[in-house]
Amino acid sequence: MHPGVHTGNTPRGRSEGPNTHLEGVRTGTHPEDADARLEGARRVRAHTHAHTHPCPAPASASACASASACAFGRPALAQRPSRPVRSGLTAAGGRPCRRGAWGEPGGAASMEALLLGAGLLLGAYVLVYYNLVKAPPCGGIASLRGRTAVVTGANSGIGKMTALELARRGARVVLACRSRERGEAAAFDLRQESGNNEVIFMALDLASLASVRAFATAFLSSEPRLDILIHNAGISSCGRTREPFNLLLRVNHIGPFLLTHLLLPRLKACAPSRVVVVSSAAHRRGRLDFTRLNRPVVGWRQELRAYADSKLANVLFARELATQLEGTGVTCYAAHPGPVNSELFLRHVPGWLRPLLRPLAWLVLRAPRGGAQTPLYCALQEGIEPLSGRYFANCRVEEVPPAARDDRAAHRLWQASKRLAGLGPGEDAEPDEDSQPEDSRAPSALSNPHPEDPTVSEPYPSPQSSPDLSKVTRRIPVKAESERQGS
Template identity: 40%
Template sequence: MGHGTVKQPQAKVNKQVPTTGSTHKHTGSSQKQHGGKPGGSGEKPAPPPKVAPGRTMGREKAIIWEDDNDVDFEDITFVVPIVISVIILLVFFLRKYIRWTVPCQSSNRIDGKTVVITGANTGIGRATATELARRGGRVVMGCRDRKKGEAVAIQIRTKTHNPDVYCYELDLASLTSIKEFVDDFNNREPTLHVLINNAAYMGPQSTTMDGYERCFGVNYLGHFYLTYLLKDKLRRGAPSRVINLISDTYSKARLNFDDLPLTPYDIKQAYARSKLCMVMFTSELHRRLAGDIIHVYGVHPGWVCTDILRNWPGVAGNILRTVSRVLFKSPEDGSQTVLFCAVGEKMREMSGKVLENCNIFKVKNYAKDREQCERLWNLSLNLCGLESDIPADKRDPGEKGPPAAVQDVGPREAEPKKEK
């Protein structure tokens, strides 16, 4: 029993102090207890206990960490709040940047002046119609859905106390509907002072009633045809204004006159191409109508939360719609530059240019190329069944009849059928 009590503390000492020096000290003390000298009895001293290198290294590391007072970054509860805070901060500043807006710098009223706005039942068009009605304008809303448009017109009349807000049916995907809208407008209105080409489509591949690719047909060709048919009313209302809504995405597109159907089809490319056409149309229309004191402006409203993304399919569409609600401008903010172009003073020098946040927006040179703009103009006349401005002896062979570039786009059967 006595020997057992002596061995137990020795074992504890060996475990607590695994180093060689401490082991020798313990051996010497045990030799003194027995009254012997080291090696005196001929017995070899007990070797020090072996400690696994891994265990020793691990304990040394643990001691170093404790001595240096370092933080264990493996603890995820410390890292996650920092990451979340950084993300929230980035989103906050990104939202501020995207939503930065210069308000309309003019408080002018437009009492007695007539304004036509396409796509005016929602988004930027609705916000613009509301503000122009508040400023005394006679607002004509061109809407594809007559019932929805009339409901919005009633709300605007009630909100602004302006009874001169009307809704006409206008489907920019149909040349026949555009012609009927213009005939109806000509019968009711003597003049036109401001035309705002706002409506747009973005979505899966489809065609207009006349067989053209829908983005190209609605966003550009329909507005071209509408503006062309209303130019006499604009001359009577001179000085008058035409405002075309464009997008900075135009810079990502190139116009291939031999591939109007856009094969292979891509939603972003189709939309960008249609906005490139609107930039070119703005430049060419200014050159042709400046002498009639009709000023033409392009407006890039920025990234605005509207219904333009409602047709984007799949999960990507859901994500984009959610992001737009969080980050993008409101329609009221997006309409400020449009309002500035509609009611601002001393705007003559800005005609033919594109504006953003009430300032001139620099446009790529290829989008202002005169030869390409003229070619697009004359192609558009042919697509709409109008007479080309180019003399017959100077036209390309493919432009003497329906242009060869659009033979694969689709038939234009809607107009003849309805006329019968």
């Protein structure tokens, strides 16, 4: 039958014309029309698939891509938005989009966390500053004219700032230092800065007992007075030095012990006078072992322990010296300068680590001027004579652990120190008054250095004018303490 002839079997409503699409596909005729008709067939199939597998309406470019993939029968891939969706829009499926920009919910939470962290850091630094960095200024005597002070290790750091304040108040200051070059330079700087020409240098090496004796001999022959003796010099490490003895104990305790003993006659002659031993809070970790007191120190662990032991020895030395000198007018105090950003802190730090530690030390440690306040307080403050032998920090008395207030241990350390310092029996005897220089037995400058100047008040008040210190806790005598322990 001819394809164009109607047979009467065609359904109603359909054209009776030839089925050119099917014919073209079947016979391969009309290639252009065949391609167009194949594309139409694909669209019909896609339309049918869209009705049977509906895809949610796209809300973004990524959702449109997913919808296109769905339209062609391919599974949609989960794609991450390239940028945060603006406020008020929702992602596919009706879920709210995550917001990360500042001012939107996610960004606001991040900002709050950042501000909270900054506030906590600022508060912590304020606490550190007022408890560690900021040091209370010392008061004490305004004028020291006519008096002589010796400060060991005064060419830098705390010692230099201590000497500067004494020089500003008019004292004659002797810088007792190991290095002549640095000591002379420090003396020149202090003379320029204080305007006081009575600042001199004298050589002293506390690691050498012979040097300590030479210094004492030179000082006693040239200086008629000694009113204030401040033991500031010290080391925290042995470095590369290898000695057959405990170098840390020698420099931090035995040397100052010997120097004090040799200068004691002059201190007594100029009473009231004071001895200040610069210690450290590290004494709380100290545990003196008298069986190995002078053994060499090897390794950084032993150095840490030896340093703490030497600082404990400082506290016990001040305690026992106060007992030995009771009634002589010479008082003694142990002073903790606080955490100070000084050469002692960075001297033994590896060179590659110093650039990292210097900014941190500047933030959380005291300047040397602040570290000098407590030693100056002990040297100059009026009315603290009843507190002789006590431990001071932040310009006030602080309690010490039991190991640092053990009077028996303090006396045992005194005896061991005399042996290690090489003091013979003859050197333990009281000095003859006739052997002292005539000027040293003159009326004490601490009592009234300027009788002709009515504007200068009496620096150390008499017991009648001293403030009431009856409520201050004093040291318990050994006998009373032992009786209490026995009960």
